[in-house]
Amino acid sequence: MIKCPFCNAVYPENTLFCQECGSYLAGANGQGTDPLIGQTVAEVNPTAGDSAGFMTLTLAFDSGGRIELPLSKEIVLGRLDAGRAVFPDIDLTNEQGMEMGVSRRHARVVRRGNQVFVEDLNSLNGTFLNAARLAPELPYPIKDGDKVQLGKLILTVHLK
Amino acid sequence: MKHEIDPQRDYYAILGVLSDADEQTIKRAYRQLARRYHPDAVARRADQPEPAEQSGQGEPGAEDGAPAPAGTAERFREIQQAYELLNDPQQRETYDHWRRQEGLDRPPAFVLSTIVSHELLPCLDESQSLYVLVKISAAEEIESRRMPLNLCLVLDRSTSMKGARLQQVKEAARYIVDQLGEDDILSVISFSDRAEIVVAGQWPADKAAARAAISRIQADGGTELLQGLKAGLEELSRWRRDDMLNSLILLTDGQTYGDDQACLEEAGWAGVQHIQLVTMGIGPDWNDDLLDRMAGLSGGISLYIDSAAKISRTFQEQIHTMGDVFAQNLALLIHCGEGIEVREIFRIAPQIKPLHLDDSQVALGLLEKQQPQVVLLELLVSSQQPGRVRLLQLALEGSVPAVGDHMVRIQQDVAVTFAPDLTGATGTIGRPPVPPDIVTAMGKLTIYKMQARALAEVETGQIDTAVNRLKTMATRLLNIGEAELARAALLEAGHLAQTGSLSGEGRKKLRYGTRGLTIVPKEVHP
DSSP states (O other): OEEOTTTOOEEOBTOOBOTTTOOBOTTOOOSSOOOOSSOOOOBOOOOOOOOTTOOEEEEEETTSOEEEEETTSOEEEEOOBGGGTBOOSEEOGGGTTTTTTOOSEEEEEEEETTEEEEEEOSOSSOEEETTEEOOTTOEEEEOTTOEEEETTEEEEEEEO | OOOOOOTTSOHHHHHTOOTTOOHHHHHHHHHHHHHHHOHHHHHHHHHSOOOOOOOOSSOTTOOOOOOSOTTHHHHHHHHHHHHHHHHSHHHHHHHHHHHHHTTOOOOOSEEEEEEESOSEEEOOSSOEEEEEEEEEEEOTTSOOOOOOEEEEEEEEOOGGGTTHHHHHHHHHHHHHHHHOOTTOEEEEEEESSSEEEEEOOOSSOOHHHHHHHHHTOOOOSOOOHHHHHHHHHHHHHHHOOTTSEEEEEEEESSOOOSOHHHHHHHHHHHHHTTOEEEEEEESSOSOHHHHHHHHHHHTOEEEEEOSGGGHHHHHHHHHHHHHTEEEEEEEEEEEEOTTEEEEEEEEEESSOEEEOOBTTEEEEEEEESSSOEEEEEEEEEOOOOSEEEEEEEEEEEEEOGGGOSSEEEEEEEEEEEEEGGGGGSOTTTTSOOOOHHHHHHHHHHHHHHHHHHHHHHHHTTOHHHHHHHHHHHHHHHHHTTOHHHHHHHHHHHHHHHHHSSOOHHHHHHHHHHHHTOOOOOSOOOO
């Protein structure tokens, strides 16, 4: 038997997806975010980018996946946990979010005026912008081509 | 009993064996088929009580059991004849010789290939899941022969169709007239409170008169589906032949009242007659449950057209699909090994649809030449001894007009290896990964199932659960890049939370949108 780590539904061994919350079950072991060992933290102030008129955010994963979203409202990145009613706009479970140390509510992307910002939501393993760790709960401007890292998961930002 | 040897008939395909099959294989194939088609066995199955009908709760495509086994006796004779011939070495050699002379020793008409989620399974004390993806396609080498159409368009001309909708429908109908081949028969029915024959089926078709008659259709009155459906089926049965593609395209934009049950009965009758219904709904106000079930009962499909501008394209796609039909009355036969249970079967492509296993058989309808069908089986496997185990025996049957009037059959086994020492391995380490095609297909299918459950929960008043499910679904849809559908799911979650019901449009968007989450695996290893 295996148990869905998100909503505790029980399935036979080797079941691929949870029928309740749609989580990918192969390889998921625990439900909490494990702290990552041996990460270095450097305080760097990233330079502001010019993102005038951007409407769409595209996140590209090293795995080859891409997610495109309109920037009309804030976008929360994290891991979906139906059991705790956490519904991020972008669920990173299938990008190995759990193994990479992504929190349920990890970071968010917002547009204010002509600028797009990323903000860490006090995540356990931190959010990095071009390899520099961000202070939690402070918005940092991002530009096209920036690398945003959640825990160990690296996303390349494309703005259109 | 001696029979005339007919080199045009593919006796190998009738038995579902390759032309180099040895005696044992031929014997085994014959025994299996004989068990299935022997008149006594057929009679015995027919005596058994019908399984209780499924409550069609928003569950699309609920198909009834196979109709009375017409033609089984004939099929049995065919099987016997093929076996008698191939089992006699002398006759077989003569037959092979003739076939080579006439260039008829061709490869089988179908290609059946499978992938399993786990090639290597641990021996466990408990049951485990296993997924099998089955891809069915037309053999490339075989030239497709277009089947003549016996087509009836049944068009809603109620007041609400006035304007762009009716304009587009007429244009689409005229396009179909232009596309008709020499052997095709077309009839057109319009309906409101009653039905009128706009174009009666005739051969050869008078295209100019048909175009003119279609142009004269006027919008007026209510929507009485049954009237149109009955008139359409009547026209079709006047010309119906087994070697034709008998199809009825029904298009409506409104609710019909009080005749739902009668419509379903007509649809069931159409299925028995091998007339497929393609039901199309325009706009937010028609009854998707009804149209879906009608299509399902007849082995056809139902389609959602969200704006008048898309009517033409939908008709065009349908008429081209019909021109591309390679095989009819396709059925997948599944025999499970010991300790194997088929839990669910879904069609994954061209459109997601739940399928039903009835007497070890799944009806798959039509196969297009260019568009493979992909079916996903979810199995429950109970404990097995170590070693190679045959889980399933699959056989595919269907009639392929391009190779003759007999049933074509091919077979394939699905086997995996059980290993005792896998139990010790932790997590995914040391195990080959699940093939990406299966993960993608199951991921999309899971979203489709969430949709079906959410709609069912709304029906039974579990509003909070349904709201949460729609939200989860939205996140999953975003994950796979389906931003538009995700937005629709979120909007419906909001609408549902506020009003306790779904919007007519959103409900259809989700229902039909999730069906389009299909995949066709590029590389499937036979």
